[in-house]
Amino acid sequence: MSDTTPRLEIRNITRRFGGRAVVDDVSLAVMPGQVTCLLGPSGCGKSTTLRIIAGVDMQDEGTIFVDGALVCDTIFRVPPEGRSIGLMFQDFALFPHLSVADNVAFGLKGPKAARRARVEELLARVEMLRFIDDYPHELSGGEQQRVALARALAPRPGIMLMDEPFSGLDNRLRDDIRDQTLSVLKEEGAAVLLVTHEPEEAMRMADEIALMRGGRIVQQGAPYNIYNAPVDKAAAGFFSDINVIRGRVHGFLTDTPFGQFMTPAVPEDTEVEIIIRPQHLKIEFDRNGVGPAPTPENGAAARAVVDRARFMGSESLLEFRMEYDGSMLKATVPGVFLPKPGTPMWLMIRRERCFVFPATGSTQSRPAG
Numbered sequence: 001m002s003d004t005t006p007r008l009e010i011r012n013i014t015r016r017f018g019g020r021a022v023v024d025d026v027s028l029a030v031m032p033g034q035v036t037c038l039l040g041p042s043g044c045g046k047s048t049t050l051r052i053i054a055g056v057d058m059q060d061e062g063t064i065f066v067d068g069a070l071v072c073d074t075i076f077r078v079p080p081e082g083r084s085i086g087l088m089f090q091d092f093a094l095f096p097h098l099s100v101a102d103n104v105a106f107g108l109k110g111p112k113a114a115r116r117a118r119v120e121e122l123l124a125r126v127e128m129l130r131f132i133d134d135y136p137h138e139l140s141g142g143e144q145q146r147v148a149l150a151r152a153l154a155p156r157p158g159i160m161l162m163d164e165p166f167s168g169l170d171n172r173l174r175d176d177i178r179d180q181t182l183s184v185l186k187e188e189g190a191a192v193l194l195v196t197h198e199p200e201e202a203m204r205m206a207d208e209i210a211l212m213r214g215g216r217i218v219q220q221g222a223p224y225n226i227y228n229a230p231v232d233k234a235a236a237g238f239f240s241d242i243n244v245i246r247g248r249v250h251g252f253l254t255d256t257p258f259g260q261f262m263t264p265a266v267p268e269d270t271e272v273e274i275i276i277r278p279q280h281l282k283i284e285f286d287r288n289g290v291g292p293a294p295t296p297e298n299g300a301a302a303r304a305v306v307d308r309a310r311f312m313g314s315e316s317l318l319e320f321r322m323e324y325d326g327s328m329l330k331a332t333v334p335g336v337f338l339p340k341p342g343t344p345m346w347l348m349i350r351r352e353r354c355f356v357f358p359a360t361g362s363t364q365s366r367p368a369g
């Protein structure tokens with residue numbers, strides 16, 4: 001095993017139910033100490049993938065390797081308990097009749113003193129040492145979650161599989177528990193595969209995101225890359241609200257409210273969708289019907305009228321009706337900015353932040369659950 005051997009690798013995993021491939025030719029590798037998030041809408045096959053890796057379900061095709069050694073193909077199969085895998089699922093039930101100490105010690109072998117030391121070490125790490133003699137019903141949801149994490153990590157699994165482990169917690173608590181969990185996981189050096197349908201959670205936790213849709217991984221990479229170079233409209237729209245500006249290509253150019261766009265890679269007469277996130281629109285005041293001059297990076301300004309403005313906490317969300325064609329565009333600006341409906345303004349778009357996709361073919365919106 002070399003430094004470049006993934007801790008966990010799955011190759012070409014397919015799982016069918018009633019003839020339908022709910023996991024369809026999925027391949028992934030996770031290095032020790034790395035967190036990979038399997039991110040996608042409800043029903044796309046995330047939990048099924050995790051169950052196959054854990055060994056509680058079996059693939060119809062494909063292979064699974066741990067530290068370069070085969071643990072499962074369609075004939076040979078290491079049982080779940082032989083895979084050095086820690087599990088943490090949404091309904092992580094602690095054993096109600098066991099104390100916190102005994103819950104965490106549950107999967108541990110070896111001399112009593114060593115087991116106790118490991119239990120104390122992990123409870124200290126999740127800041128739960130003072131609850132060591134308590135029972136689960138005496139703990140809050142977040143505290144139980146931390147004990148469950150300690151329990152899953154106690155036997156030093158090489159791989160941690162986590163399926164929406166934070167979804168039962170309220171928002172503020174969730175952020176804290178996520179951050180704490182992440183630092184404990186990093187210290188333990190396990191390879192982590194975390195399932196979530198929340199992009200914010202994936203961005204916060206992941207070294208790498210595998211974006212899944214309809215049983216397939218449609219894009220894989222660092223959060224920054226997936227966010228800034230989505231493969232299609234649905235991938236862009238999974239991470240934030242998006243604006244879609246439609247147009248048709250003539251001579252490598254597309255007319256938009258913001259002037260002509262270069263669309264060189266798209267064939268003549270194709271309908272295209274230009275995608276821009278709301279935070280990448282620029283807003284300027286109207287000065288007696290005059291707007292800002294065109295710039296190479298932003299193109300031309302387009303006149304629009306405020307339709308609605310809402311304060312969202314750290315930013316304001318504005319909806320505009322475009323004078324050009326009556327279409328609606330959304331823009332966000334930091335802080336409080338709440339112009340009255342009907343106020344004329346000028347919009348510009350940061351062109352290097354736009355994504356252009358052909359409107360047909362693989363750009364349908366994401367499938368429903």
Ligand SMILES: Nc1ncnc2c1ncn2[C@@H]1O[C@H](COP(=O)(O)OP(=O)(O)OP(=O)(O)O)[C@@H](O)[C@H]1O
Pocket residue numbers: 017022040041042043044045046047048049197369
């Ligand atoms: N044992 C089964 N028999 C038949 N169909 C199944 C079985 N398990 C899962 N499926 C189907 O496979 C698809 C994927 O399910 P899966 O649980 O993997 O989705 P998911 O991505 O985890 O969704 P969610 O975010 O809602 O948890 C679903 O359409 C589901 O109905």
Ligand SMILES: [Mg+2]
Pocket residue numbers: 046047048163
């Ligand atoms: Mg699931």
